[in-house]
Amino acid sequence: MNGPEILVQVAPELGLFVPQAWRSGAAAPLVTDGVSTLGHAVESLGVPLTEVGELVVDGAAVPTGHVPAAGEHVEVHPVTRPQAVPGAPLRFLLDVHLGTLARRLRLLGVDTAYESTDIGDPALAARSAAERRVLLSRDRGLLRRRELWAGGYVYSDKPDNQLRDVLGRFAPALTPWTRCTACNGPLAEARKEDVADRVEGGTRATYDVFAQCTDCARVYWRGAHHDRLEAMVGAAMEEFGPAPAPDRP
Structure with missing residues (x-):
């Protein structure tokens, strides 16, 4: 120049x-x-x-x-936080390096698509535009592609900080335990007898409450890791969830 x-x-x-x-x-x-x-x-x-x-x-x-x-x-x-994104509903697309963040967003009920393989920057940007998803990445070059619909840089390489950054910046609506952490599909309550052939005998004997993904059929229950996940969800809801309704007089 x-x-x-x-x-x-x-x-x-x-x-x-x-x-x-x-x-x-x-x-x-x-x-x-x-x-x-x-x-x-x-x-x-x-x-x-x-x-x-x-x-x-x-x-x-x-x-x-x-x-x-x-x-x-x-x-x-x-950008001003929380950042307004045109269009609705707010949905995300994460690149191959943000798998843990994708699972945590899904755990909180946030619509989060994730590419588990490297499909290339042009394909990611095109999917962002086609599906009107906010592309999240730590790749600065990817975020400079003109075909992007919307995007955001993920500033930390630590999943805890990444989650707080995204929730604080975009303020998505949180509806925990409503999405499959594996595929992003919606979860529905499932009767024990209907999922019996998809879980181990010990699980059938120990648990009575189940949910199942309506897309990939994966089954969920309150297993050994539930307390840790509950704590994560609770912390996110306390900081970023909707304000509690005022007490009635």
Whole structure:
């Protein structure tokens, strides 16, 4: 680039994406080509537009299509949390590296598609657009694909932090124990006699309450890991679930 020079100030929350000169939160010069959009300039610094909220030029908000002129002062703000996503219902698509997060979102009843094999960035982006799903990934290049419907960068590599990040950012409706953690299908109550041939004898003798996925037929019951899962669900509901109804007088 050898065109107009602008000053770009990147919010500290986005510092992990940009070169050292912009990580302090102070404005630093950036030479543009004079014809590309501000969105292109921001992406050239390494920030996926999925992570950008308001762009402010000389004190006024502008769209990503704004073409910057010499001397302009640009502020790059992060997305506002909770982030509004157009359309309904809110649904997610996770890439191959986020399997644990996918299972935890499904445990909370959040519609979460997940690719257990690497189908490639173009196919993931196309599925996001076709099914109107928010694509979650730690792959910055994937989140820069133009065909994406919507996306979000997952900032942590730790599943506990990933879950809190996604729930805090997108505020999906939580309906625990309603989705299959294996395939994302809806769960329905199942009679013990109807699933007897799908569970071991010890399980049949010990448990009486079952649920079954209406898509893949997987059977669920309150087994050895239920207390741990219950604690996880309880913590998520306490922090991100709906506010309790006020007591009636």
